[in-house]
Amino acid sequence: MSDGLDFYIDAILKKNNLQDIEFFSNVTVFQDGNKLSIEFPRMNDLCEKCGTCKKDVLREHRSNYDRVIYVGNGYSDVCPAKDADLVFAKEVLYERCRQDGTACVHYENFRDILVFLDKTVCLDG
Numbered sequence: 001m002s003d004g005l006d007f008y009i010d011a012i013l014k015k016n017n018l019q020d021i022e023f024f025s026n027v028t029v030f031q032d033g034n035k036l037s038i039e040f041p042r043m044n045d046l047c048e049k050c051g052t053c054k055k056d057v058l059r060e061h062r063s064n065y066d067r068v069i070y071v072g073n074g075y076s077d078v079c080p081a082k083d084a085d086l087v088f089a090k091e092v093l094y095e096r097c098r099q100d101g102t103a104c105v106h107y108e109n110f111r112d113i114l115v116f117l118d119k120t121v122c123l124d125g
Helices: 006-015 054-064 075-081 091-100 110-124
Strands: 027-031 035-039 069-072 086-089
Touching (some): 075 091
Parallel strands (some): 069 086
C-alpha cells in the first residue's frame, strides 16, 4: 500500500523482478500533450485525508492472515497501524504511535526489521 503513485511503484517492482506483487496506490493517468491527472480509487470518502486509505485496504485483507505486520513512516500510516498486530515505525509514524500509545518497534531500515523478526521467530520456536 502506498499513498504514492502507481507508475513509479510499478517501475521499482519491475526493476527488482517483483512485478507479481499486488499493490494499492493512487493512479496516474497520462494524457495527450504532456498532461497528467491523478485518480484516487482507494480514497475513504468519509475521511478524505489520504489518497489511498491504507486502513480500508488492511481491513479488507485482514481475514486472509493470522497476523498483520505493518511497516510505515508517514501520516498515511497512522490509522492502519492501529489495526495491525505488530508495527514497525519510524519518522512521523513512530512519533504518532508514541503519542497515541500504539505499540511499535522503531526501525531505520529493512535490515532492522529482518533482524527483529529473525530473533522473534527463534524465541518463539
